[in-house]
Amino acid sequence: MSSSPSIAIASGKGGTGKTTVAVHLAAWLAGRGHEIQYLDCDVEEPNGHLFLKPEIKAAEPAAIPVPVVDMNRCTACGKCAAVCEFNAIAMLKKPMVFPELCHGCGACTLVCPVDAIREEPRDIGTVETGLAGPIRFAQGRLNVGEPMSPPLIRAVKIRRDPAAIALFDSPPGTSCPVIATVRAADFIVLVTEPSPFGLHDLTLAVETFRPMGLPFGVVVNRADPADERVQDFCRQQEIPVLAELPDDRRVAETYARGELLFDRLPEWRDRMAALWARIEERL
Amino acid sequence: MKVVITSSSQTLAEPIDMHFGRAKYFILADTETGHATAHDNAQNLHAAQGAGIQSAETVAKLGAEAVITGSVGPKAFRALQAAGVKIALVESACPGTEALRRFKDGELPVLDSPNSEGHWV
Ligand code: SF4
Ligand code: SF4
Numbered sequence: 001m002s003s004s005p006s007i008a009i010a011s012g013k014g015g016t017g018k019t020t021v022a023v024h025l026a027a028w029l030a031g032r033g034h035e036i037q038y039l040d041c042d043v044e045e046p047n048g049h050l051f052l053k054p055e056i057k058a059a060e061p062a063a064i065p066v067p068v069v070d071m072n073r074c075t076a077c078g079k080c081a082a083v084c085e086f087n088a089i090a091m092l093k094k095p096m097v098f099p100e101l102c103h104g105c106g107a108c109t110l111v112c113p114v115d116a117i118r119e120e121p122r123d124i125g126t127v128e129t130g131l132a133g134p135i136r137f138a139q140g141r142l143n144v145g146e147p148m149s150p151p152l153i154r155a156v157k158i159r160r161d162p163a164a165i166a167l168f169d170s171p172p173g174t175s176c177p178v179i180a181t182v183r184a185a186d187f188i189v190l191v192t193e194p195s196p197f198g199l200h201d202l203t204l205a206v207e208t209f210r211p212m213g214l215p216f217g218v219v220v221n222r223a224d225p226a227d228e229r230v231q232d233f234c235r236q237q238e239i240p241v242l243a244e245l246p247d248d249r250r251v252a253e254t255y256a257r258g259e260l261l262f263d264r265l266p267e268w269r270d271r272m273a274a275l276w277a278r279i280e281e282r283l
Numbered sequence: 284m285k286v287v288i289t290s291s292s293q294t295l296a297e298p299i300d301m302h303f304g305r306a307k308y309f310i311l312a313d314t315e316t317g318h319a320t321a322h323d324n325a326q327n328l329h330a331a332q333g334a335g336i337q338s339a340e341t342v343a344k345l346g347a348e349a350v351i352t353g354s355v356g357p358k359a360f361r362a363l364q365a366a367g368v369k370i371a372l373v374e375s376a377c378p379g380t381e382a383l384r385r386f387k388d389g390e391l392p393v394l395d396s397p398n399s400e401g402h403w404v
Contacts (some may be wrong), residue, residue: 081340087333090340092366098358101333 003162004035005283008185010170010178010209011192012201014045017221017245018191020255021275022169023051027260028272030134035164038132040139041153041181042171043125049139050258054132062140062155063121064104064148069095073116080108080117104151125152129159136164150180157181173201174208182209186283188216189242189275194227202230206237215282219275222247240282243275284314286371286386287342288379289352293321295379301353302399303370304335310379311345314387335359342368351382351391354399370394 009022022038026048030036040046067080071094081091088101089108099122109117125142140156142149149171157180160166170181182188188209192202202218209216218234223244234241245251254261261268289299289306300306305328312319322345327337335355339362342350349369353376363370371391373382385391 087330087337090336090362090365092340092343092362096336096362096365098333098336098361101336101358 004165005186006160006166006168006184007279008168008170008182008188010182010188010190010205011172012174012190012203012205013197014172016172016191016193016198018172019048019051019169020251020261021189021191021219021221021245022167023048024261024268024272025275026052026135026167027262028269029165029276031269035136036134037136037138037159037161037164037166038169039156039159039166040137040169041156041177042169043140043142043149043152043156043177044171046139046141046169048169049132049137051255051260052132052135052137053258054130054135054137056128056130056137058130059126059128061123062125062127062152063123064102064151065106065119066099066102066104066122067097067108067117068120069097070116070118073114075114075116077113079111079113083107083111100147103148124148127152127155127159136161149177153177153180174204178208179212182212182214185214187279188214189219189279190216191219191221192230193222194220194224194230196229199229199233202233206239217242217278217282220244240278242278243271245271284349285311285345285347286314286349286351286383287311287345287347288382289350290321290379291376295319295383297378298376299351299353299373299379299382301373301376303350303352303355304338304359306338306352309338309341309345311347312379312383314383333358336362339363339366339368342366349386351386355394355397356399357397360394360397372398 011018026036026038040048078091080095081089086103088098090096124146129138138159140152168181171177192198217240219242220230223246288310290308290310291300309322310319327334336358339359343366351371371386372394
């Protein structure tokens with residue numbers, strides 16, 4: 001492989017322990033001397049920083065270019081509204097732009113026959129970068145109430161340096177922000193838990209990721225020997241189970257304090273080693 | 284005067300659709316002649332985002348001066364205002380004919396601010 005791999009850590013729903021897996025994998029890999037980038041793409045609720053405790057060195061605003069129509073020039077031809085696939089322009093008597101729906105694709109500006117459209121940046125959030133020990137850290141922070149997260153996620157992802165192993169902490173779920181995160185990753189780790197809800201959301205995630213043709217595997221967090229439904233599902237679907245992390249009260253306690261588990265639960269080092277070995281053999 | 288009634292079906296005999304942006308049909312009715320035609324809103328109904336805005340555009344294109352419906356989200360509201368289309372509200376899903384009669388009699392309140400959260404971004 002010419003560049004180091006990128007791994008997205010995702011989950012069908014929130015609260016499965018996705019960030020736990022992501023930060024420990026990052027810390028373990030860094031401890032082994034790998035060059036690591038941790039890119040938190042969960043921009044509505046970035047919380048990898050709570051555990052990695054990076055020193056933030058820079059914060060840059062992320063904006064998307066939204067159209068502004070010069071009504072004196074506009075001939076009301078309607079081409080801008082017709083070309084917008086996001087329904088961000090309504091053709092009333094004159095075009096009316098809804099900036100909060102605009103993805104900043106630039107199509108309307110291009111299509112306007114009389115150059116009546118110029119673009120103005122609209123802030124959607126911030127990209128923060130810094131260092132967490134040896135780990136190179138970046139995270140997006142979406143402005144409160146901002147619906148448009150994919151452009152911010154892309155602004156985080158362009159910080160990727162192919163010389164380092166990149167871990168993308170994905171938002172939960174299966175919607176556009178998740179797709180924006182996992183796109184072009186070399187591997188997806190899907191973190192789930194053994195409950196009917198966990199299985200249901202895992203099923204949706206599998207249905208989303210499989211057509212994208214990206215290789216993925218499952219980590220069962222809070223594994224319960226009495227409930228093997230997730231494992232059975234993975235067997236049926238021929239999805240590799242990369243790790244089963246047992247339920248342990250001490251994990252939750254340590255997590256609540258914002259600490260890494262390695263000191264209190266040294267066996268987590270071996271777990272991350274085994275997990276990484278299973279990911280590596282699939283890259 | 285031409286008005287649009289949001290409807291779950293193609294006839295005014297059926298109940299009004301209470302959600303402007305996600306109405307199945309727009310029925311364009313002439314308050315003087317009573318003549319009515321149904322217009323499919325399926326394309327906007329299934330839009331991933333901006334359904335209300337596109338619905339407002341459709342209503343404006345039909346040449347309506349008012350729309351009778353149950354609720355309008357903030358973006359659709361802004362678009363309808365910009366298009367100069369009045370919004371008249373019914374409080375429950377009554378048949379379209381009844382809504383039209385009440386509108387003509389001036390019984391329906393006219394909306395001056397959005398009355399739905401518009402959870403479909
Ligand atoms: S920039 Fe793209 S998304 Fe934004 S209004 Fe123009 S066409 Fe629509
Ligand atoms: S494409 Fe240009 S001229 Fe045509 S309606 Fe849009 S802004 Fe006006």
